[in-house]
Amino acid sequence: MLGNYYPNMSLEKGGDLVPLRALANPLRIRIVSLLTGTSMSATEVAEELGIAHASASYHLRQLAEAGFLEQVDEQPPRGGKGRPQRRYRYDPSSGARLDRTEGRRLLYEALSADLSRRLKQATATRMSMDAEVWLDRSVWEEVVGLINQAVALVHDKAGPPRSGDRIKVSMTALLLELDDAR
Incomplete structure (x- = not known):
C-alpha cells in the first residue's frame, strides 16, 4: 500500500521549516490527528490504531524529528523506577x-x-x-476565514479518545483556487 510507495521519504528539517512531505503517509496523518487532542505513548498509539508497537514508535519518532510532534516526558508514578515514559503530542x-x-x-x-x-x-x-464556481474575491476570503475558524475549533476542542461525551469525527477541508484557463 502507500507505506511501500514512499520508501525513501526524507524527513530532514531545513532550518525551522517543517517538511510537508513528512505527512505523506496515511498512518502518519492518523497519528497526528490522534495526538491533536492528547499526549500518548507509542504503546497507547499502537493500541488505539491497531498497529504494531514498533511501527507506532518509528512513526512517532519520525514525526517528532520532522517537527509535527513534541515529546512530553511524564515522570514515573511516585516511587516508580526507570526513565520517564516518552509521550508525544501534536x-x-x-x-x-x-x-x-x-x-x-x-x-x-x-x-x-x-x-x-x-x-x-x-x-x-x-x-x-463540492463546488467548482466563480466567486468575488471578497466572498472567497470570507469562506476561507470561516473554514479556518472551523478547523481551529476542531483542533482546539479535540480530546482523548472515548472520554466523556466525545464522539469520533472526521473533518477534511481543502480549499483550492483554480487556474481559469479554458
Missing part, C-alpha cells in the same frame, strides 16, 4: 512553519487514501459539499 505551531514548497502532491495522495478509510467507517454524514 505541536500546533507546526502548521505555521510548514514548508509548502514540495510534498503537496504526496500529502494529497495520502489524504485521499485516508479519506477512503474514513468513509468506510462513517456512521453518519453531517455535511458534504
